Amino acid sequence: AGRPSGFRLGNIKADSVLAKMGLRKGVVIREVNGEAITGPDQAALFFQTLKEGGDIAIKINRRRRTTQINLNIG
Secondary structure, eight states, X not given: OOOOSSEEOOOOOTTSHHHHTTOOTTXXXXXXXXXXXXXXXXXXXXXXXXXXXXXXXXXXXXXXXXXXXXXXXX
């Protein structure tokens, strides 16, 4: 109730891809390439998408605001 769907990031290593993307502990990943993150299976999709690389669009909640990050991971 009142909480966004998605998954909340925990501890992130300073040299990780997530840190390089500007993501920090507490950010909620809501969508990956237009697909809603509603549970662990979709969270695994997020990490698989990062591994595959290419263009990626990530919708996040940070500080009560929804933001979209568009990246090309090579």
